[in-house]
Every structure is written in structure tokens, then in C-alpha cells.
Amino acid sequence: MIKIVSFLSLLLLSSCSEGPEEERKQVNKRAEPIVVGLKGLEMEADFYERTTFLDGNKIKQAQLSSEWKEACENKEPVWCFVNPKTKKGILYNYYAFADSRGIAPKDKMLNRQEIEIIKNQLASNPKLIKFNWVEESSIERSFIGNNYDLKFVNFWFKEDSNSIDKVSVAYIDKTTNKLTVESVSPHNGYRIWLKK
Secondary structure (H helix, E strand, C coil): CHHHHHHHHHHHHHCCCCCHHHHHHHHCCCCCCEEECCCCCCECCCCCCCCECCCCCECEECCCHHHHHHHHHCCCCEEEEEECCCCEEEEECHHHHCCCCCCCCHHHECEHHHHHHHHHHHHHCHHHEEECCCHHHHEEECCCCCEEECCEEEEECECCCCCCCCEEEEEEECCCCCEEEEEECCCCEEEECEEC
16 A cells, blocks of 8 residues: 555656746747748748847746736737747747847848848749648737737738837738738737748
8 A cells, every 4th residue: 555655646746847947948949840942031940939138138928918918018028928838939029029138139130121022932932931830820919918810920020110119020821821011019929030
């Protein structure tokens, strides 16, 4: 009887939740792969995911809708998991993307001209980009902190203007691979896709 109780206790302990080290590894796992065949523009094979600025300062996590909404109302940079249960995918508000501390090297961020290059190439050949679709690939977060699947892959890019009032996101339709650019709220949460 003592052996059975000891075995069950050991089994229970081994199935407990992950520690901080495991959580950190989970955050740094790469997103779903993207197959890219663009000409003259090399893109990363995965979406960018980091929870610190380039200077090492942490970006605040705002997983709850109320946390996201409050942070955005205060124009704070925040991120959240697309799927908090699996800790897959990271969405950022525009304040995180455009923060002066830098979330990614500026020369790796897409700009309006490069978005137009991708848009034109996809119009000529929609098969130049192939996303390996998983549940999290087309989730976006609204300014009030709700997640939606609108069947588009969407990602921030740098506008020519530094105005926070004029921000845009690029959408790639899951069925047609057509790229569209839309003006959006800086409070919304989207992915970041970088150049190599």
C-alpha cells in the first residue's frame, strides 16, 4: 500500500505545472512556419516573437481583456499570447511595435514600399507565400481586448510617418493570398513579420 501511495505521489509531482524556466522556453518557441518565395525580399520563415525590447526592458503582458484595454487607453506597449493555454503566437499593440526602445532592429521591419512589393508580387503569383495554417495564424486582438479570427494573416509594418494617429496593418487573405493594407487603431493587436 505504501508503495502505491508513493508511486501516485511521484506521478502527481511530475505532472505539476511548469516552472519559470519552462514558461520562458514556451514564450521563445517559434510560431508556425511560413514558406516564402518572394523575389528581391527575403522574409523570416516565422513570425517574430519576443517579450522584451532590444534594450532588455520587459514588454508588459496584457493577457486579460481588461488589462489590454487599460494599457491601450494609457498608450502602454503590451503583448499577449494568441492562445494563452498553449502559449502559442504573440500579438502586440502598435505602442509596443513603435516604441523608441525598439522591439526589433529597424532595418528588419517592413515599410510601406516593401509592403507594396509583396502586394504586387502576390497579385501576379499568389503561390509565392504559403502559410502553414494553424488555429492561431489569423487571430487578431481588438482595442477592447477580444480576440477574433477574421481569416486573414495580419502584421504591423512601419509607415513613412511617425504619427501614432496614422497606423496601418497588412492583411493577407487565407484563401486568396491577396494582400490589403488597412488603417487601424494602434490599440489593436497583430503579429510582427520581419525581413531576414
